[in-house]
Amino acid sequence: MKIPQNRAALQRDGARVLEFCGGISVGLDAMEDIKIRLCDSIENNAISIDVAQRNHPEVNHIGDAYDQTKYDRYDFVIGGTSCQNFSTMGDGEGLGGEKSKVFFKYLEALEKINPKWFLLENVFSMTNECRDQISEYLGVKPVVINSALLSAQARERYYWANFPIKQPEDRGIMLKDLWFGSGEVFAYSSSAGRGEKRKEFPFDERLRTDGKANT
Numbered sequence: 001m002k003i004p005q006n007r008a009a010l011q012r013d014g015a016r017v018l019e020f021c022g023g024i025s026v027g028l029d030a031m032e033d034i035k036i037r038l039c040d041s042i043e044n045n046a047i048s049i050d051v052a053q054r055n056h057p058e059v060n061h062i063g064d065a066y067d068q069t070k071y072d073r074y075d076f077v078i079g080g081t082s083c084q085n086f087s088t089m090g091d092g093e094g095l096g097g098e099k100s101k102v103f104f105k106y107l108e109a110l111e112k113i114n115p116k117w118f119l120l121e122n123v124f125s126m127t128n129e130c131r132d133q134i135s136e137y138l139g140v141k142p143v144v145i146n147s148a149l150l151s152a153q154a155r156e157r158y159y160w161a162n163f164p165i166k167q168p169e170d171r172g173i174m175l176k177d178l179w180f181g182s183g184e185v186f187a188y189s190s191s192a193g194r195g196e197k198r199k200e201f202p203f204d205e206r207l208r209t210d211g212k213a214n215t
Contacts, residue, residue: 018042018071018113020079020106025052025059027078034076042068065105071113078119079106086126094130107137117163124156131158143167152178154212174211 014037019027022041039056043049044064052059062068085097095103110118122134124144135141142158143165150168152175159165208214 014038015075016073018074018077018109018115019059020077020109021065021081021102022052022059022061023048023080025056028056028059040072040074065102068105068109071109074113074115076117076119077106077110077113077115080121081106083123083126086130087123089125092127094127095133103134110138118161120160122158124158126158134158134160148210148212152211152213154208154210154214175213176211 014035017028017031017036017039019025019039019041022043023045025039025041028036028039036058038060039058040060040062041049041052042062042065043052049061052061081103082099084099085091085093085095086100091097094100106120118138120134120138131142138160140160140162142160144156145159145165145167147153147155147157149170150173151171152173
């Protein structure tokens with residue numbers, strides 16, 4: 001992730017970052033050329049917080065999004081709010097859905113913090129109506145990036161930001177490049193079963209023909 005404006009100042013002084021719906025804090029992994037002075041994370045999933053603390057012990061976890069009423073000063077606010085009401089795998093309720101309420105908390109955070117930069121990620125499979133509503137709220141149009149360019153997974157996503165985003169170069173990473181097992185079988189958990197239904201099949205029996213993992 002590259003932010004061109006005032007890069008020298010960021011590298012010298014460090015950025016104050018807020019991860020909204022921070023998950024396991026992979027946003028920090030993407031900030032390869034930014035010096036981070038402070039990072040706070042808003043997340044309510046205990047497992048995600050545990051993983052984040054192991055990988056990024058420097059991150060301060062400040063609680064649930066719905067408990068936040070006041071915010072510190074931040075240079076950069078990043079977020080990946082809940083997608084269940086937008087996704088084709090979800091209920092299709094859009095911004096009116098229960099899960100989507102957290103988007104408006106993200107919006108509230110932007111209004112109160114007024115950061116220099118912001119970034120929001122969400123699913124590409126949402127309707128054009130939902131996409132345009134989010135764009136209107138944020139005042140910017142999204143860029144579409146497929147994670148297949150940077151990883152072994154095909155995953156198109158929308159990214160809204162108030163700074164220029166360029167398409168990354170294709171690193172050519174394939175699923176086979178990340179396979180460290182015996183090469184004979186691996187377990188597949190159905191998203192519907194949440195781990196209850198498991199099926200083993202040969203590694204070479206791919207669900208895709210391009211060498212990438214499914215979204």
